[in-house]
Amino acid sequence: MTRGPARRPTQADVARLADVSQATVSLVLNERDAGVRISPATRERVLSVIRELGYVANASARSLAGGRNRIIGVYTFEPVFPTTSVDFYFPFLLGMEQEAAELGYDLLLFTGVAGGRQIFRDGSTRLALADGALLLGRYPNVEEIEQLRDSGYPFVYVGHREVSGAPIPYVAADYARATQRLTERLFAVGHERVVYARIGNGDAQPSRDREKGFRRAVPAGDLRRPVGPVWTLESPDEVAGLLAEIRRAGVTAVVAEQHVLAQELLACGERQGMSVPGDLSIVVLGDSTGARGDDTPWTGLVVPREQMGRQATRLLVRLLKPAEEEAARCESVECPLVPGATVAPPPVPSRQRRPRRQPRQTGVSTT
């Protein structure tokens, strides 16, 4: 007890002391309902020795032999802990930890080999140590995901991901629905000219989902509510131009994909004497978690990260049971809406109103 590295006791050790075979010890440990039976007396004896010795199964041996470890791996495609991403990742982790604790699993954080995060990499499919894994990341390596899927390793992606070939299991926030509801709300309070704006191309799945929700909210055949176009900016610098367009087109409400875009819009608008939501209503589709120094009570949505973490964990554990291997593999989590205070009825009932022309700066400002 007190000295040396003291090799950990094995099932063989337990077996010897309990006067049974190693197989019996294993059987006692993994209470299988199948086939083999162990008498209560023997079981007790074995368990008692196990307690006495402080025996703990060797994780490697167990997983080598095809057993389960009660370990859930967590793999992120970007390092979790670069301080910039902390606010993004942590709530997920939080949910995972809670759920894992409740289900009796531990969490194995794959740090990735130094220099280059890759799942498959000479010698390190470390993932195999865990029974299954939760995958995270805004910019995953699609090929690796496919490879993983084809390998039969159980995993769940946290976030909506579509890859070519067979579908992969994921748990995603229902951006489409939340966006739809937010947009509908705009129409409900009287807006008629509504645009969707984003920075960067809308390639990422979450981006596409939001746009889909927006389009759904705009009744195609309703002439009084013409389909709002989707405007894509390359960088926040172009917000001034966007604002000019907004005025010219008589747009009274903007659905902004990113928080930063909304901020820029607000700042830029205010410099031009435009009030939000008086002159322009803004809805934000990115959540403002971690945004420092922004007290604006945005109307928008909350990404239920913690909830997503929990649910992904639950789904994964379900997938781990061989029986339900073919259960539903994709789930979505409702995004709560935030009422906020950046949405109001449009300025003048039905007619467009000229922008104010008071002495002011010109619209072009670069932060």
Added chain:
Amino acid sequence: MTRGPARRPTQADVARLADVSQATVSLVLNERDAGVRISPATRERVLSVIRELGYVANASARSLAGGRNRIIGVYTFEPVFPTTSVDFYFPFLLGMEQEAAELGYDLLLFTGVAGGRQIFRDGSTRLALADGALLLGRYPNVEEIEQLRDSGYPFVYVGHREVSGAPIPYVAADYARATQRLTERLFAVGHERVVYARIGNGDAQPSRDREKGFRRAVPAGDLRRPVGPVWTLESPDEVAGLLAEIRRAGVTAVVAEQHVLAQELLACGERQGMSVPGDLSIVVLGDSTGARGDDTPWTGLVVPREQMGRQATRLLVRLLKPAEEEAARCESVECPLVPGATVAPPPVPSRQRRPRRQPRQTGVSTT
């Protein structure tokens, strides 16, 4: 590629294709300088097959054979993720993750079985899954730590911990030194009557360390600088009383153990027309990380949590090497000081001054 669980190729598979023995494959992979030699030609042949097959070593088998897992466990005595503790724990985790990644280790977060965090629990010392563990927590179970120490399991406590019997390895912030320097600074700018105040008993080790540092800063024999007493409050409610005492005794500077205490002191003092640092200097020994809505530029210290996490990880990995098992086991990390703006020379050179009684705001705003 596309179908079935498709068993991953093993060394045996490689060996067959390369027309060598499995051992040779292993030898090529772990380029040992010891004993056995492989001709460049054979090596190339093997490597080529490895590439072709996309062979990846099985982590479990490897660690089973070699003994180590390259996994570091992280165990906390309080659940990490109750949202209240998030700000406390996360920086530690951050440091650990970074260092672990650099050293090529993964992190195993022990979630603890739902209900009751105990390391030793019905024989399942899950800890053993990892090669070693980092222990965290403000209120650890001392007996368990001792038991763990006696078991020979390698671990490092993050934070200063002393338990009875043999010492345990830890990495701690040097509160004593930081406190000493802060206190000395008070004396240096002219304060003569300085008190140390805390909320709650000072049983915890970090508390004791700070007090020690304080006492060290106060020259025992120097009459002009009488030993400041240590005042212990039961709750923040008693701050008003403390303040009265401060005035009565002509105290011009307070070393506040907790951030909340300093806040209370400031708020309470201001209500009475006292200015900080004009009338009273305050030094804070708890860091204000995560304190919402406190813009006060406190003079105090930073708990270098991230650094501690890193260093603890390094120390643990060092302990894992059998050779250096007996290396230095305790390390301390310097606490950076924060200049802040709540320290100034005492109000009137040597004489006590009556507190001002004008109805007004003071210099420091409390948001």
Added chain:
DNA sequence: ACCAGGTGCTAATGGGTATTAGCATTTCCG
């Protein structure tokens, strides 16, 4: 011709667990 020493590889083993076929014993039932 013989041996010493070097070279390049293999056979064998161990590491801890899960699983399955199967054996020995007991109980049940007619």
Added chain:
DNA sequence: CGGAAATGCTAATACCCATTAGCACCTGGT
């Protein structure tokens, strides 16, 4: 009392890799 069925366990094997002893062959020296 004989056979069937149930009970309770074990032996054997697979899982995949690292390590080591040692074999077969070759070279160079005497």
